[in-house]
Amino acid sequence: MKKFKIGYRTIKTAVGACIALLIAEYFDLHYFSSAAILTILCIQPTKKKSLNAIYTRIVASLIGMLYAFLALELVGYNPIVLGIMLLVFIPTLVSFKFTDGFISSVVIIMHIYNEANFTVSLLLNELALMAIGFGTALAVNMYMGDLxxxxxxxxxxxxxxxxxxxxxxxxxxxxxxxxxxxxxxxxxxxxxxxxxxxxxxxxxxxxxxxxxxxxxxxxxxxxxxxxxxxxxxxxxxxxxxxxxxxxxxxxxxxxxxxxxxxxxxxxxxxxxxxxxxxxxxxxxxxxxxxxxxxxxxxxxxxxxxxxxxxxxxxxxxxx
The missing domain is CATH 1.20.120.940 (Putative aromatic acid exporter, C-terminal domain)
Structure with missing residues (x-):
C-alpha cells in the first residue's frame, strides 16, 4: 500500500473545483456543477500544459456547440441524431488534434441535448460555465511550487x-x-x-x-x-x-x-x-x-x- 499523500496538484484540483462551483452557483447558472468538472479537467502539472489544456478544451467545446446546433436543432433532438453527430464530431477533433478536449465538449453538448432547445440564453449560460471553469483552472494553475x-x-x-x-x-x-x-x-x-x-x-x-x-x-x-x-x-x-x-x-x-x-x-x-x-x-x-x-x-x-x-x-x- 502506497503512503497517503496530498500533493500540490490534488490541493489545486480541490480548491479550483470548489471556487468554480461557488462562482457558477452564485450567478445562478444552469448546470452550475459542470463548472467544477471543467476546472478539474484542466488542472495540469505545469503552466504550459495548463494553457494548452485550456486552449484545447475551449476550441473543442466551441466546435461541439456548433455541431450540436447543426445536428440537434436542425435535424432533431434524439439519441440517433446525437450518435451520428458524435461519429462526425470525434474524427473532427482528431483531425485538428483537439482530442483532449472531447470530455469537456461532451459536457456542453449534453446540456444542449437535455434542454432540447438551443437558445441565446442557453448559449450564454454555456459560455459562462466555460469562462468560470476554464478561468478558475487557469488562475489556480498559475501557482506552481518552487522546484x-x-x-x-x-x-x-x-x-x-x-x-x-x-x-x-x-x-x-x-x-x-x-x-x-x-x-x-x-x-x-x-x-x-x-x-x-x-x-x-x-x-x-x-x-x-x-x-x-x-x-x-x-x-x-x-x-x-x-x-x-x-x-x-x-x-x-x-x-x-x-x-x-x-x-x-x-x-x-x-x-x-x-x-x-x-x-x-x-x-x-x-x-x-x-x-x-x-x-x-x-x-x-x-x-x-x-x-x-x-x-x-x-x-x-x-x-x-x-x-x-x-x-x-x-x-x-x-x-
Whole structure:
C-alpha cells in the first residue's frame, strides 16, 4: 500500500473545483456543477500544459456547440441524431488534434441535448460555465511550487555520487581494493532520470523559458556517466599494478575533490596532458601483463579526456 499523500496538484484540483462551483452557483447558472468538472479537467502539472489544456478544451467545446446546433436543432433532438453527430464530431477533433478536449465538449453538448432547445440564453449560460471553469483552472494553475530547492538537492546528491565513484577508482588503483559493488553507478543513473524530469517540469512552468540550466547540467552528467560505465570495467580489472596506476590515481583523486557545477574542465584537461607526458617518460612494459595494464590505463585517461570535453561545453550554473 502506497503512503497517503496530498500533493500540490490534488490541493489545486480541490480548491479550483470548489471556487468554480461557488462562482457558477452564485450567478445562478444552469448546470452550475459542470463548472467544477471543467476546472478539474484542466488542472495540469505545469503552466504550459495548463494553457494548452485550456486552449484545447475551449476550441473543442466551441466546435461541439456548433455541431450540436447543426445536428440537434436542425435535424432533431434524439439519441440517433446525437450518435451520428458524435461519429462526425470525434474524427473532427482528431483531425485538428483537439482530442483532449472531447470530455469537456461532451459536457456542453449534453446540456444542449437535455434542454432540447438551443437558445441565446442557453448559449450564454454555456459560455459562462466555460469562462468560470476554464478561468478558475487557469488562475489556480498559475501557482506552481518552487522546484529550485529540489533541483539543488539533486545536484548535490549527484555530485556526491560522482565523488564516491572516483574515490573508489582511486582505492583500487592504489590498494587493489576490489570490495566496491558499484551501487553508486546505479544510484547516479536513477537520480539523473528523476532530476531531468524535475528540471523539464521547471521549464514547463516558465512560459517564456525554452531551456533550463539544471536540465542541461543533468544531461551533461548523464553523458559523462555513460563514459564512466563504459570504461570502468577496464580500469577495475587490471592484470597487474604498474607504476602508471599511481599517476592516474593522483589525477582521479584531485578530480574527485573538484566535482561541482562550475566549469574547470580546461584546467583538468591540461593536467591530463601532463599525465600523458609522464606516461611517455616511464619505462616500457617488461611483460605482456604489464603491457595490458598500461594499455588499459592509457585508454582510461583518453576516455577521461572525453569526459572532460563534455563538461567543457557546459557553461556552468549561474546563481
Amino acid at each position: 529550485q530547492k529540489d533541483l539543488d538537492q539533486y545536484l548535490k546528491n549527484i555530485e556526491e555520487l560522482y565523488r564516491s565513484i572516483f574515490s573508489e577508482i582511486v582505492k583500487y588503483l592504489r590498494n587493489g581494493d576490489t570490495s566496491w559493488d558499484g551501487k553508486e553507478i546505479i544510484e547516479a543513473a536513477n537520480l539523473l532520470n528523476k532530476a531531468k524530469s524535475i528540471a523539464f517540469k521547471d521549464v514547463e512552468n516558465h512560459l517564456t523559458r525554452k531551456e533550463n540550466q539544471f536540465y542541461l547540467y543533468f544531461d551533461m552528467r548523464e553523458k559523462q556517466l555513460e563514459i564512466i560505465e563504459r570504461v570502468l570495467p577496464k580500469i577495475t580489472t587490471l592484470p597487474v599494478m604498474v607504476q602508471q596506476a599511481e599517476l592516474v590515481a593522483d589525477f582521479m583523486e584531485e578530480l574527485a575533490n573538484n566535482v561541482h557545477s562550475g566549469n574547470t574542465a580546461k584546467k583538468f584537461r591540461s593536467k591530463l596532458e601532463e599525465v600523458k607526458e609522464e606516461f611517455a617518460t616511464m619505462p616500457l612494459p617488461e611483460n605482456h601483463e604489464k603491457f595490458l595494464a598500461m594499455a588499459s590505463l592509457y585508454q582510461f585517461i583518453e576516455e577521461m579526456d572525453k569526459y572532460l570535453v563534455i563538461k567543457q561545453t557546459f557553461r556552468g550554473i549561474r546563481r
